[in-house]
Amino acid sequence: MNHVRDALPDFRNLGVVARILVIVNLAALLAAAVKAPGLGQLADAFVDIALVVEPVLIASLCLLWAANRWLAGRPYWVGVAVIAVGVMWLTAGAEWLRASVDSEALGVLRAGSFALLLTAFLAGYFHLRNRALSPALAEARLQALQARIRPHFLFNTLNAVLSLIRKDPKRAEHALEDLADLYRMVMADAADLTTLGREIELARQYLNLEQLRLGPRLAVEWKIEDAPADALVPPLLLQPLVENAVYHGIEPGAAPGTIEIAIRRERDRLHVKLTNPYHPDHQHRQGNRIALANIRERLQLHFDVEAELATEVSGPNFEIRMAMPYRRAASRPAPDSRAAA
């Protein structure tokens, strides 16, 4: 069922770049250890190898950065072959240059083969990592969260709708439509990533329903003028956090409280901040931590080290801050999962 799509890694992701840097340098160190006659000469041997490896490594990473989008558009094996051949030629070229000044050079053929092997190893590594992490795992994590919208919310909302049916049938109708939409979106087939626009819509529908039963106790402030609706984000990024904000921030207080949702784009980063009143003596039944841990995990699966999630009690408020790379949804029209459901 969970077919894993073979894909090259995102060469603009810091985590991917870091992994390549570490693995290639480890391989160079290993080669130096094999080559050096004793521990004393290890450093010399490494510098010797680094003279070729580092320029090639830096140049390759720059080229991969530039060609990231083009490569992502090719079939997987074409991409791998292009990179392997490219890296091999770069290495051979560098070695040839060095051979002109240094008689102890490795030889163009051997250096090229070494580069080819290492590239193949890296390709294999990212391939396996891809299999292990996504989308199967991300989907499993998402399903764990999908199953978790609080029954407390569902039954209280149904009760509130029942109270409207005789007095204000029109409003009851709208509420049931909201509820249906909400559950359809929450239970939709897990898309790899969804758009921020849809996530905002989902959180809005959820808050409309909470407003119905909490009335003036719940105030919501949206600060999303600078939020890019086309940003790609993991599905169910906002709604569980907003649900927690109501459950832990609004319901335990008899006085009205405000939930603030601020989303903005800053250059190529997307910043999300959620604030709600903090009730230190409110009993936490773990729910909060589960949703936070789940979202943190999925952010990592999707954005690796480039995503952050931090929580903080600041004065009378509880704050959640998230930051992640701003990726735009591809130009192709996003499949409407409502139609699919």
Next chain:
Amino acid sequence: MTAPPPLRIFLVDDERPARDRMREVLGDLAGELPNVVVGEAATGPEGLTLLPQLPVDVALVDIHMPEMNGMEFARHLAALERPPAVVFVTAHDQYAIEAFELNALDYLLKPVRGPRLAAALTRARAGGAVRREPLERAAAAAGHGPRRYLSVSERGRIHLVPVADIVYLKAELKYVTVRTAEREHLLEESLASLEQEFGARFVRVHRSCLVARGRVRGFERVVDEDGEGAGWAVLLDGIADRLPVSRRQWPIVKALANG
């Protein structure tokens, strides 16, 4: 045979739509089970102010409420001379439901159906007043944590003392004196059970005295009452009283001061 007088009902729920809905269902039942809603409240403390002044047979009480949950509300209600019967209402609280069933307390699930409500009201009329013991056991089993208030029944009213305001609790002959910065109250509970419930907030300084950990300002050398050697007394925030620390408790109390 004359029809029984209408059942007098009081509603406690923090959500207005939920109270409205309950009134509707009760209205639908009025034909087979005459009833009248005599009052309603949005929080526990509000309910405890209003309810004792009204003639109430049954209180329908939501569990999940701000300030004071439904179980605590019912426990304070039990301090009344003639408390009403209580039927709990909850949307979803697995722990509370298990606790109710274990302790034979009646509850309804939201959304509430007419026939179930009628059955619960009939049972409540027959079963009578809410009692403290099963409630205490249920509250402990449901894991709702300690109460936020202690209640003192005074001339048919319920006076609530926020636990956060209490400086110390002292066992007297039959009562426990509850001391706040402003005044004293007498409470009919045992110091041992209070220590068990509020152990996280109070420390025992003496066989007969619990002091709020956050109110300890310092210590002072004093001469023992019997004149044998010197002991220590606790200095408190906000009030001038000095409470002797027993030798047995001194190491624990001292550790608290150093920590």
